[in-house]
Amino acid sequence: MSKDIKVSDLLKIAGRSYGSRLLVGTGKYQDFAQTRAAIDASGAEIVTVAIRRTNIGQTAGEPSLLDFLPPDQFTYLPNTAGCYSAEDAVRTLRLARELLDGHKLVKLEVLGDPNTLYPNMIETIAAAKVLVKDGFDVMVYCSDDPIIAKQLEDIGCCAVMPLASLIGSGMGILNPWNLQIIIANAQIPVLVDAGVGTASDASIAMELGCQGVLMNTAIAAAGDPVLMAGAMKKAVEAGREAFLAGRMPKKLYSASPSSPTAGLIA
């Protein structure tokens, strides 16, 4: 991608612009050093973090995630992973806002089932209403139901993030048709969140017209997470460029070869 396009083709979320359309999680890595190396290779500017009970009694000098990902270098996206009710999700994000000095950009997810990690959209909608009213910029993880996605936009969420497939499944884009409908109807950014397994999945999401892709396990659980992080960076960029370029129409066959039909030797 030429430099000029890159500068002008920014991801805009809640009034801020980002050069990278790849958002990454910070979980499941071997250690903080690998987390940092993978995130550097991914080029991600927005990184998700979870909010959990502090380990009381840990040694005072023990390093924390934030030491490896300084808040002045990354945009944190605190999430509500593990929350099964609107109430818990709202509580968690209010704590996150206090923890991160008034930070407003958050990822809302309310799960419905511990086995599949499928989202509970009734609780998600309830939480989104409270959070938007409370001044949060809510990026919301959701099912790939176009009606639900539109409702979340109408509530005032700043981005909708439908699943490609279930969290941690690596099954890729299972319903591109629904994603296309969601993208076509949305006035806010649509990002695929969850289910990406490998680089081509990320490219497909971007080719469909997604504004970005959020992933964690696809990088962290790869044989070589740092190498996969670089692959994902390229895949997201490639998919975005292909979307902007506009693909050729699909045809069952073409009577128009790429080489000239005239001038053949007799």
Added chain:
Amino acid sequence: MQLMINGKPRSFDLARFSVKDLVRELNLEGKRLAIECNGEIVPRSQFPEVMLVEGDKLEIVGAVGGG
């Protein structure tokens, strides 16, 4: 005084102390954390003023890796 901290009971010799004192007692000074007392967030700026009483339920959280 007994407090519930992150779901576990903990006893302290002090009879009367603030959230700031608690943070020091738990060796958490200087750490980036957020505290909820009985379901209400205690802003960091109010740590010295908010006094704890017997049976208070506290949640002390930080940021960890997650997706």
